[in-house]
Amino acid sequence: MKKWIKGLLLGTLGLTFLVGCSSNVSEDDLKENNWSIEPDEEDVPNMIASFSDHVMTLKVDVDSIESTATDEWEQMGEDFAKEIASEMDFKFEYTLDGDQITLKDTENEDESNDFEVSEEDDNIIFTPTDDSDEDVETITLQPYKNEKE
Numbered sequence: 458m459k460k461w462i463k464g465l466l467l468g469t470l471g472l473t474f475l476v477g478c479s480s481n482v483s484e485d486d487l488k489e490n491n492w493s494i495e496p497d498e499e500d501v502p503n504m505i506a507s508f509s510d511h512v513m514t515l516k517v518d519v520d521s522i523e524s525t526a527t528d529e530w531e532q533m534g535e536d537f538a539k540e541i542a543s544e545m546d547f548k549f550e551y552t553l554d555g556d557q558i559t560l561k562d563t564e565n566e567d568e569s570n571d572f573e574v575s576e577e578d579d580n581i582i583f584t585p586t587d588d589s590d591e592d593v594e595t596i597t598l599q600p601y602k603n604e605k606e
Contacts, residue, residue, distance in 0.1 A: 481556055482574045482581055484510070492581070492598035493518065502542070505601055513549045513560060517542040520603070558583060572596070 487508040494504040494515075503521035507514050519539040526532035549560040553574070561569040570593050572583035583596040 482553070482576055484508070484553055486576070486581065487513075487553070491601040493601040494596060494598060495521075506598060508551070511550055511552070512563075513551050515547040515549070517545060518601075519543045557586070 492506040503518040548563045581598040585593045
C-alpha cells in the first residue's frame with residue numbers, strides 16, 4: 458500500500474511543461490486557490506493541492522476518476538474505492554524562500570525535494586532544482602475548477 462501511495466505521489470509529480478518567465482510567487486498566491494495537478498499517465502488520478510501557512514495537502518480528485526465498471530458489483534467496488542481515496546490525504550511541510558520551495562514529507566522527515574517556483578498565466582510551476590533525481594519531475598498547479606459546481 459505504501460509503494461502504491463508513493464507511486465501515486467510520484468505520478469502526480471510527473472508533469473513536464475516549459476517554464477516561462479519566473480516571478481516571485483508568494484504564500485498568498487499559493488493559498489489563493491485549490492490547485493489541480495494532472496499527471497501525464499492515464500491510470501493515475503488527478504490530485505488536488507491546497508496550501509496553508511506551512512503545509513501543502515494533496516488529495517485524490519475522485520471526480521477525475523472515470524468508471525470502468527461493467528456491472529453493478531464492479532460499480533459498488535469502484536464507489537467504495539473512491540470513498541476510501543477521498544478520505545486519504547498527503548501532507549508536506551513547505552518552505553518558500555524567494556523563488557525556491559522545499560517540500561518535506563511529514564511522515565518521512567528525511568525525504569525532501571527542492572523546486573524553483575514560477576508563474577505562467579494562472580498556473581504555478583514547480584521545477585526540480587536537482588536534475589540527478591529522476592523520480593522528481595516538474596509539477597504544474599492549475600486553479601482547481603470543481604466540475605460539480
